Amino acid sequence: MADILPRIDKNFYKKCAPEETIRRIREILYNCGIYIMELNDTQDGFYHSHLHIANDNLLPFEITTNGKGMTPAYSLASGYAEMMERLQNNLKFDGQKFVTKQFLSTLPEDSLFRQKVENAGNDVWTH
Numbered sequence: 001m002a003d004i005l006p007r008i009d010k011n012f013y014k015k016c017a018p019e020e021t022i023r024r025i026r027e028i029l030y031n032c033g034i035y036i037m038e039l040n041d042t043q044d045g046f047y048h049s050h051l052h053i054a055n056d057n058l059l060p061f062e063i064t065t066n067g068k069g070m071t072p073a074y075s076l077a078s079g080y081a082e083m084m085e086r087l088q089n090n091l092k093f094d095g096q097k098f099v100t101k102q103f104l105s106t107l108p109e110d111s112l113f114r115q116k117v118e119n120a121g122n123d124v125w126t127h
Contacts, residue, residue, distance in 0.1 A: 018069070018077035025080040031102070034058070036083065040072060047075035051083055063087075 016024075029036060037054040040047065049072075052064040065086060067079025107114040 018071070018073035021077040022073065022080055025084055028084070034087075036080075038076065038079075040076065042072070046070065047072050049075045049079040051079045053083075 026036070033055070035054045036051050039050040042048075047069050049067040050064065051067070052062070053059070063083075063086065065079050065082035067075045067077065067082060069075035069078050104114055104117060
């Protein structure tokens with residue numbers, strides 16, 4: 001049976017190296033003014049990372065994620081990817097929604113979403 005199935009490279013499903021994922025997400029969060037506290041540990045050759053948003057004004061929301069992986073880099077990339085997923089899934093802080101100005105600039109002028117954000121005023125925080 002093993003001879004019939006093609007061998008799949010372990011990186012087949014990975015778009016980029018975990019170090020690049022970490023770098024990209026750290027840069028995105030930094031550009032949004034979001035700071036992350038990282039705690040990493042290993043047990044029996046298996047790595048796990050715990051991340052939480054460390055901004056003083058966001059600490060009360062206790063936004064945390066956990067990553068796991070076979071290397072420290074994969075564990076940290078997993079944790080950062082979970083953080084981005086959490087932030088991108090309409091997470092709200094005190095009823096506010098967030099969008100970056102950089103993202104808005106990529107949308108066409110007639111984009112319904114862009115118009116809603118621009119008309120929302122103080123109900124949407126942009127950075």
